[in-house]
Amino acid sequence: MTTIKDVARAAGVSVSTVSHVLSGRRPISEPTRLRVLEAIERLGYRPNRLAQGLVSKSSRSLGLLVPDLANPFFGSMAEAMEIAAHDRGYSVILCNTNLDPKREADYLSMLLSRQVDGLLYFPGTRVPNRALLEAVAAGVPVVVVDERIDNLPGVFVDNFDGGRQLGRLLAQLGHRSLLFIGGPEGLPTVTDRLNGLRAGLAEGGSAPTNLLLRFGEYRASHGYETIHVCAREGVFAAVGDERPTAVVAANDMIALGALRALRELQLQVPRDCSLTGFDGVEFTAMITPSLTTVQQPSTRVATAAVELLLQRIESGENHRDRAAQRQQAHDDQAEVAPVIPHVVLPVTLVVRESVAPPPPQR
Amino acid sequence: MTTIKDVARAAGVSVSTVSHVLSGRRPISEPTRLRVLEAIERLGYRPNRLAQGLVSKSSRSLGLLVPDLANPFFGSMAEAMEIAAHDRGYSVILCNTNLDPKREADYLSMLLSRQVDGLLYFPGTRVPNRALLEAVAAGVPVVVVDERIDNLPGVFVDNFDGGRQLGRLLAQLGHRSLLFIGGPEGLPTVTDRLNGLRAGLAEGGSAPTNLLLRFGEYRASHGYETIHVCAREGVFAAVGDERPTAVVAANDMIALGALRALRELQLQVPRDCSLTGFDGVEFTAMITPSLTTVQQPSTRVATAAVELLLQRIESGENHRDRAAQRQQAHDDQAEVAPVIPHVVLPVTLVVRESVAPPPPQR
DNA sequence: TATCGAAATCAAAACGTTTTGATTACCAGG
DNA sequence: CCTGGTAATCAAAACGTTTTGATTTCGATA
Numbered sequence: 178m179t180t181i182k183d184v185a186r187a188a189g190v191s192v193s194t195v196s197h198v199l200s201g202r203r204p205i206s207e208p209t210r211l212r213v214l215e216a217i218e219r220l221g222y223r224p225n226r227l228a229q230g231l232v233s234k235s236s237r238s239l240g241l242l243v244p245d246l247a248n249p250f251f252g253s254m255a256e257a258m259e260i261a262a263h264d265r266g267y268s269v270i271l272c273n274t275n276l277d278p279k280r281e282a283d284y285l286s287m288l289l290s291r292q293v294d295g296l297l298y299f300p301g302t303r304v305p306n307r308a309l310l311e312a313v314a315a316g317v318p319v320v321v322v323d324e325r326i327d328n329l330p331g332v333f334v335d336n337f338d339g340g341r342q343l344g345r346l347l348a349q350l351g352h353r354s355l356l357f358i359g360g361p362e363g364l365p366t367v368t369d370r371l372n373g374l375r376a377g378l379a380e381g382g383s384a385p386t387n388l389l390l391r392f393g394e395y396r397a398s399h400g401y402e403t404i405h406v407c408a409r410e411g412v413f414a415a416v417g418d419e420r421p422t423a424v425v426a427a428n429d430m431i432a433l434g435a436l437r438a439l440r441e442l443q444l445q446v447p448r449d450c451s452l453t454g455f456d457g458v459e460f461t462a463m464i465t466p467s468l469t470t471v472q473q474p475s476t477r478v479a480t481a482a483v484e485l486l487l488q489r490i491e492s493g494e495n496h497r498d499r500a501a502q503r504q505q506a507h508d509d510q511a512e513v514a515p516v517i518p519h520v521v522l523p524v525t526l527v528v529r530e531s532v533a534p535p536p537p538q539r
Numbered sequence: 540m541t542t543i544k545d546v547a548r549a550a551g552v553s554v555s556t557v558s559h560v561l562s563g564r565r566p567i568s569e570p571t572r573l574r575v576l577e578a579i580e581r582l583g584y585r586p587n588r589l590a591q592g593l594v595s596k597s598s599r600s601l602g603l604l605v606p607d608l609a610n611p612f613f614g615s616m617a618e619a620m621e622i623a624a625h626d627r628g629y630s631v632i633l634c635n636t637n638l639d640p641k642r643e644a645d646y647l648s649m650l651l652s653r654q655v656d657g658l659l660y661f662p663g664t665r666v667p668n669r670a671l672l673e674a675v676a677a678g679v680p681v682v683v684v685d686e687r688i689d690n691l692p693g694v695f696v697d698n699f700d701g702g703r704q705l706g707r708l709l710a711q712l713g714h715r716s717l718l719f720i721g722g723p724e725g726l727p728t729v730t731d732r733l734n735g736l737r738a739g740l741a742e743g744g745s746a747p748t749n750l751l752l753r754f755g756e757y758r759a760s761h762g763y764e765t766i767h768v769c770a771r772e773g774v775f776a777a778v779g780d781e782r783p784t785a786v787v788a789a790n791d792m793i794a795l796g797a798l799r800a801l802r803e804l805q806l807q808v809p810r811d812c813s814l815t816g817f818d819g820v821e822f823t824a825m826i827t828p829s830l831t832t833v834q835q836p837s838t839r840v841a842t843a844a845v846e847l848l849l850q851r852i853e854s855g856e857n858h859r860d861r862a863a864q865r866q867q868a869h870d871d872q873a874e875v876a877p878v879i880p881h882v883v884l885p886v887t888l889v890v891r892e893s894v895a896p897p898p899p900q901r
Numbered sequence: 902t903a904t905c906g907a908a909a910t911c912a913a914a915a916c917g918t919t920t921t922g923a924t925t926a927c928c929a930g931g
Numbered sequence: 932c933c934t935g936g937t938a939a940t941c942a943a944a945a946c947g948t949t950t951t952g953a954t955t956t957c958g959a960t961a
Contacts, residue, residue: 178947180946180948181947190910190911191910191911191912192947192949193912193949193950194909194911196949197910197949200949202950203908204908205910206908206909206910209909209910223648225593225652225654225947226653227948228946228947228948229948229949230589230916231915231917231946231947231948231949232915232948232949245618246614246618247611247614247821249609252608252610252614253609256607259634263634263635269632270600270633271621271632290587290588437825437826460795460826463763463798464827465798465799465802465826542918552940553940554919554941554942555920555940555943558918558919559919559939564919565939566937566938567940568938571939586917587916587918589917589918590916590917590919590946591918592918593919593946593947594918594946596946
C-alpha cells in the first residue's frame with residue numbers, strides 16, 4: 178500500500194507538507210502543491226482512515242441497529258439512512274439485532290470498540306435495552322428511530338394520530354367489533370397506535386363493544402397465525418357484536434399475513450371483514466385488495482434521524498467529558514435539565530380497497 | 540477513554556504484558572494475569588479497533604454493496620450476510636449503490652480507504668463496473684453475489700434452470716404466447732433466466748410463436764408500467780397467438796407490479812393471464828393470487844458468499860503481493876491459471892395460484 | 902537598517918495497539 | 932558448576948496519520 182510517506186518522498190517534501198496540502202490547514206506554495214498532487218495521483222495514494230481515525234479520535238462512521246432487514250419497512254429506512262449518512266461523509270456499520278437483546282449488547286460493544294461516532298437505533302422489543310443505556314452513559318450520541326423512548330432523543334411519527342385516523346374511519350363505517358393485532362406488547366409504537374385507535378373510535382361515534390387484542394412480532398407470520406388461532410377459538414364464528422368486522426394490524430407485514438389467513442378462512446376482504454395496516458410500504462398499493470394503511474414519510478424519518486444524530490455529534494454533545502461539564506454547570510448555576518429532542522413527523526391515512534362497512538348482521 | 544496504558548498502570552505491569560494477556564501469545568503468570576483481567580474489568584477497558592487495525596493491517600470488516608435495500612430480496616440477503624459475517628467476527632459496512640455506477644465507484648474508494656478486508660458485491664446494472672475491477676486489481680478479495688461475472692468469484696443460483704422449469708410448466712399448460720418482463724438488459728441473471736425459459740418452453744413442447752421481451756429495472760414500478768405500456772400498444776387487445784397468455788417477470792417485484800396493472804386492466808390472473816415471478820420472497824406466498832415463482836435458497840446463497848469471501852481473505856489470496864507471487868510462480872514453473880470459483884446453488888419451482896392454462900381463444 | 906509578521910516548510914510527538922528482541926530468574930541436564 | 936532452555940516480563944519500534952512548535956526566508960514597515 179502506498180502511504181503518505183511514499184508521497185512525500187516522491188514529491189521531495191516532508192510528510193507534514195503532504196498532509197497540509199490535503200487538509201488545506203496551512204498555506205502551501207503553488208509549485209509544491211502541484212508536485213504533491215501529481216505524486217498522489219501518480220502513486221494512487223489513498224489516506225488510511227484507520228490511521229486518520231486514530232489521531233482524530235473519530236471514525237466518521239455510525240452504527241445502525243435494525244431488527245429485521247427482510248421487512249421492507251426497515252429495508253427502506255436503512256437505505257435512506259445510509260444514503261443520508263454517506264452524503265454527509267459518514268459510513269454505516271450494519272447490525273442485525275434480530276429482536277435479540279443479547280445480540281444487541283454484543284453489537285453495541287463491537288461498535289464502541291470501532292469508535293463509531295454515533296448510533297442509529299431501532300428498538301426491536303421491550304425498551305430500553307440495558308446495553309444501549311450503558312453506551313449512552315459512555316457518551317456515545319444515540320438517536321432512536323421509529324420509537325419513542327422518554328430519555329433518549331428520537332425521531333418517529335405520530336402513531337397516536339395514525340391510530341386515531343384509522344379509528345375514526347372504521348367507526349364512521351359502522352364497525353363496533355374489532356380485532357387489533359399488535360406488535361410486541363408494551364412497545365410504544367404499538368401502544369400509541371392502539372390508544373389512538375381507541376380515541377378515534379370514540380370520536381367517530383362508536384365506543385366499541387368489542388375490541389380484541391393480540392400481541393406478537395412485527396411479522397407476516399404473526400398476522401397469519403393470529404387469525405388462524407382466533408378462528409380456531411371461534412372468534413369469527415361468533416354472532417352479533419361478538420364477531421369482529423374489522424382487523425386492525427399494527428403494521429403492514431402483520432396485515433399481509435392476516436389477509437392471507439382471512440382468505441384461507443373464506444372471509445373476503447373487505448366484504449366480510451375490513452383490514453388495515455400501518456407504515457405504508459410499497460406493496461400495500463400493489464396487493465389485492467390494496468391495503469388501507471397509515472403512510473409514514475419514511476425517507477423523511479430516516480434523514481431527520483441522521484440529521485439529528487450528526488448535529489449531536491458535531492456539536493460535541495457527546496464525549497465522556499459530559500459528566501464533567503454537567504458538574505461544572507452545577508457549580509456555576511442552577512442546572513438546566515438537558516433537552517431531549519423528540520422529532521415527531523405527521524402521518525397520512527391512505528384509504529384503499531381493504532375497508533368497507535361491516536356486513537349486515539347474521 | 541481508557542486505554543491499554545491505563546490498564547497496565549492499574550495492574551502494575553507493562554503495556555506489552557496486558558497485550559499478551561489479551562492475545563495469549565506469550566505465557567503470563569497466573570497472578571499477573573488475574574491482576575490484569577481485574578484491572579480491565581474495573582476500568583471497563585475495550586480495545587480500540589482502529590489501533591488494532593493499524594498494526595494488524597486488517598480492519599476485520601467487509602464492504603457490502605447492494606443496489607436497493609427496499610427490495611425485500613436484497614434486504615433478506617443483506618441480513619443473512621451480515622449475520623454470517625458477524626458470526627465470524629467481521630463487521631459489515633453498508634453501501635447503497637442505487638444502481639448508480641458513479642456511486643459504486645465512490646463507495647469502493649471509501650471502502651479501500653477504510654481498509655476493508657473484502658467486498659460482497661451485488662451488481663446492479665451492466666457488469667462489470669470499472670471501479671470494481673480496479674479494486675480487484677488492487678488486491679481486495681471480492682465475491683460477487685447473485686450474479687455471474689466470468690472473471691470474478693461468485694455465488695449465485697442456477698438461473699437457467701429456474702427459467703427452464705418455468706418454461707416447461709407454462710408450455711405444458713399450453714401457453715404459446717408470452718410476455719417476458721426482464722430486469723436490466725444484459726445482466727447475466729436476466730439473460731440466463733430468459734434463455735432457460737426458452738429452453739424450457741421448447742422442452743415442454745411449445746416453440747413459442749410469440750415471445751415479447753421488455754427490459755428495465757428490477758422494481759415493481761417497472762412491471763406495472765410495462766404492462767400498461769403494452770396495453771396501450773394494443774398487446775393485450777390482439778387476438779390469436781398475438782395476445783400473450785402468460786407474463787413471466789424476471790423477479791418477484793416486477794411480478795407484483797405487473798399483477799396490479801393486469802388487475803387495473805380487468806385482466807384476471809390466472810384466468811385471463813398467467814403470471815410468474817422469480818426469487819421467492821416472502822410476500823409471494825401471501826398475496827392474492829399467490830405467486831408461482833422460483834425459490835432461491837437466499838440464506839444459503841448469503842452464507843456461502845460470506846464463507847467464500849472469508850476463505851479467500853484468510854488464505855491470503857489477497858494482498859498486492861499477489862502480482863509478485865504470480866511472477867514468482869511464472870519463473871518457477873508453468874503458470875497455473877488461477878481458479879475462479881463459482882458456487883451455483885439449486886432453485887426450486889414453487890407452483891401457486893397465479894398460473895393456469897390459457898383461456899380459450901376468442 | 903533593524904524589526905516584525907506572514908508564508909512556507911520541516912521535524913517530532915502523539916494517537917492506541919501489536920510485535921519483537923532483551924533481560925532476568927530459574928531449573929534441569931551434563 | 933557450567934550450559935541451555937524456558938517462563939515471565941519489559942522496553943522500544945512500528946503501523947499511517949494529524950498537529951504543533953520550530954526554523955527559514957522574505958518583503959514591508961518604522
